[in-house]
Each structure stands twice: as structure tokens, then as C-alpha cells.
Amino acid sequence: MATTLAADRFWVDKANFHNAERQYYEFLNKEGTAANSQCTLVSEIAKAREHIKNSLEKMDGITTLTSSPVSGEVLDRVAAIEKDNADLRKLVESLKSVCLETQNRITALEKKVNTELSGAVSANPIPAPAAKAAPVKVAAEEDDDDVDLFGSEEEEDDEAVRIREERLAAYAAKKSKKPQIIAKSSLILDVKPWDDETDLKVMETEIRKIETDGLLWGASKFVPVAFGIQKLSISCVVEDDKVSIDWLTEEIEKLEDYVQSVDVAAFNKI
Template identity: 50%
Template sequence: MEQLFKNMGVWVDKPVYEEAERLYYEKLAKQPPKKVSLAGEVAKARERIKQSLENFDDLSLSKNSYDPEVQSKIDAVEDKVTLLRKDFDELKRSFISLEKVVKQLDAKISKSSGKPNDSSAKPSSQPAKTKDDDDDVDLFGSDSEGEDEEAERIKEERLAAYAAKKSKKPVLIAKSNIILDVKPWDDETDMKDLEKAVRQVEMDGLVWGASKLVPLAYGIKKLQISCVVEDEKVSVDELQEKLQEIEDYVQSVDIAAFNKV
């Protein structure tokens, strides 16, 4: 029977092994604990510290170790920085030289612009000296008088041409766009006749525009009409007075909007 179980893969001797394992651990539990030596523990700690310091030294040496590839890259970067510095210095020198040239040109231009003033001032001083020195003899007096008359004539012609050109420019006319609210007496007022009477008001510089009827209340509507006026020719107060003179249709006239054109 036991052989049959073994052939089937059954662990028949398991209780025997479990009993032996139990006895082994009981024996270990009954043994007294080993005494720990303090000196031994201190020695172990020192050894661990010593090993840690040695590992740290090895790590620092590995960091400071020489790497040819890294060093070559660093050298390449340093070379590029050196070239950039040289280029910057050359640009700086070029800029300084260019600045000097510009200053010299400015000085030459200022001197050349000052020369005509000096030359123009000299002719006026020279005739004065000749006049003071030679009061009796004036060999070139007739020519200078003719030149003065010609210059005066040219000056007057230019002034006249400038005045004519200036007079041809269009004069800016100030205008205003006004929206008026014209209110009737009641709802029985014929609004078409009211609008017709309003548009019959004419003034120099007045142009009537679009209009519409706006409801007020209780079936009463007001006439809202726009107009464009020239500020110098038309007075808004005068326009309101003329509209209010239409007493058969108009009760009041108010300004709804006033804008400059």
C-alpha cells in the first residue's frame, strides 16, 4: 500500500520530516544567546567607516579623471569663443572708424553750408567800401542800379504769382449736421403739411435732408428732420425762431443732435 502511494506521488514520510524540523528548532531555541562584544562592534564600525572613506576617494578620483573626448570638445568651444572675440574686436574698430568718417563728413557739410552765407555777405560789404572810398567817381553805379531794379521786378512777380496761387486754393467751409425735433400741437395736425411748411424755410447755407415721423404719446407724432448748415452763414437760434413762426402747425422745435461735418 505504501509503495502504491509513493508511485502515485504521495509524500508518505512528511510527518517524520515535520517532527525532525520541530525538534531542531526547539533545540535552537533552548541554546543560550551569544554574548556580543562591545569592542568587536566598535572595530566593525571603524572598518565600515574606513571602507566608506576609501570608496569616496575612489569616486573623487574617477570624477577628476582625464577624458580626451570631453577635453577636445572643451578646447573646440574655447577656440570658437576666441574667434568670436576677435570678430567682435574687429567690428568695434570698424564702427569707431566709421563714426570718425561720419563726423568728418558732418564737419565738411557744415563748412560748405556756411560758405554761401559768407560769399553772400561779402558783395554787400564791398560796395559799401567802394562807396566810402570813392564818393566822387562811381564807374559801375549805373549797372548796379539796373541790377537792383531787375531783382526788385523779379521779386514782385514772384510775390504776385504766390498770392495768385494761394488765392486759388479752396477755402475750408465749416459745416454742421443738425437733427431737429419739430412737435405739433395735437394729433389732428397734418404732418405732411407741417413738413412741407418746414422745408419752405430757406436760408443761405441751409440744406434740408431726410425726415421721419416719430411717435410721442396718445397718437401724437413729431417730425424729426435733418439739415446741413454752414456755420458762418446760418445761426441755429435764428433757424429755430423761423420754424417756430409756423404757428399753425409747430408747437416747439428742439435740437436732437448736433455734429460738426
């Protein structure tokens, strides 16, 4: 009986039990490590998918932005800028042609005046040195000769005076026949109306009715100012001795029903 009880209290398979328990826990640890690795891989795949999705959304936004039509306001502003640019180019070309024409006329007039002056000087030499030489010669001979030379001296002086007066009269007559150079000025006037309801065509017609000797109206155009208001830009040529710029601007400002103010945009001598 005692021997049986002793055998029951002794754990014969204890080593095998501990070995099996150790293997069980090692198995559990391996499963947990594999599960963690699998979770990490899944999260990385999810991040990659989210990144690809965001990139595609950004590309769609860029495509939509580039393919969207330009607003009408931007197109209107671009058209207005292009129109102003074209008007400025036309104005510059017209001013350039006027300047070139003026330069050519001045060059031709200078050549003509220089040619006429050189011809007049060569045709009418100044006789002053010859008139002065005669008294010196007479004074030198007076010391050596007792002959009375006063009579011949008076005759020679009268002859020199007569010749000189004839030549001066001929030169004055020739000079009086030369055409006089008329000084002129080219103007560009900016005429501003009261508001956008003013009829600019009627205003231009009334301005062109201002007529006087020495005034010649030229080309005109309507230039945008702001808020739908336009101004009249009109050119003219005036003779400086006959037409005053102050008088012309005052005459235009008298059209009070149409004209608010007048400014001289450009002034050139011709």
C-alpha cells in the first residue's frame, strides 16, 4: 500500500510535459510574429494605394484646370488691350510720317536758301575795299606832285557811290522776289466730352465748322478713356502768324454743350 502511494506522488512525465509546453509557446510566438509581419505589409500596401489615389486626383484637377475655358471678362480685357495697341501703332506711324515729311521740307528749304544767298553774294561783291583804296593812293601821290587832284577825287567818289547804290538796289529787288518761309505748326488736340451720352460725331462736326485763314483740319479718331467714355483726338495744321493756339482752344471750348475740356496732346513745328 505504501509503495503504491509513493508511485502516485512521483511525476514521471514532468520533463515531457515541460517540453510540450515549451514547444506550444514557441508555436504561439511564431504565429504572432507572422501575423505582425502580415499586418505591416497590409498597412504598407494601403499607404501605397492612398498615395496613388491622391496622385490621380491631382492629375485630374490639373487636367480640368487646363481644359476649362477662359472667362469672358479676360477675353474682353485682352481684346481691349489689343485694340489700344493697334491704335497706338497707327498714331506712331502717322507721327513718324509727319516728322519725316517735315524734315524733308526743311532740308529742301535750307538748300534753296543757301543756293540763292551764295548766288547773290557772288553776283554782287562788296565794293567797300576799292572805295577805300582810292583816297590812300591819292594821298600818297599828293606828297610827290603839286597837281590839284580834288576834282578827280570827287568824280571817283561819286562814281563809286553810284555803283554801290545801283548794286544795293539790285540786291534788294532780287531779295524782295524771294518767297518767304511761312512758319507752321502741327497739333494733335484731345477733346473730352461731358459724359458717355455725348454724340462725338456731332461734336467733331461742330469743331470742324471753326474755320479761319491759316487753319487746316486733319484726321481724327475716338480714343477710349474710362467707364465707357471716349475722347476725340483730332489733328490740325496752323500758320503761326495767323492762328493762335490759345484762340483755337478757346473757340473749341465755346461748344459748351459738347466739350468739357481741350488739351494739346502733341505740338510740332513744321
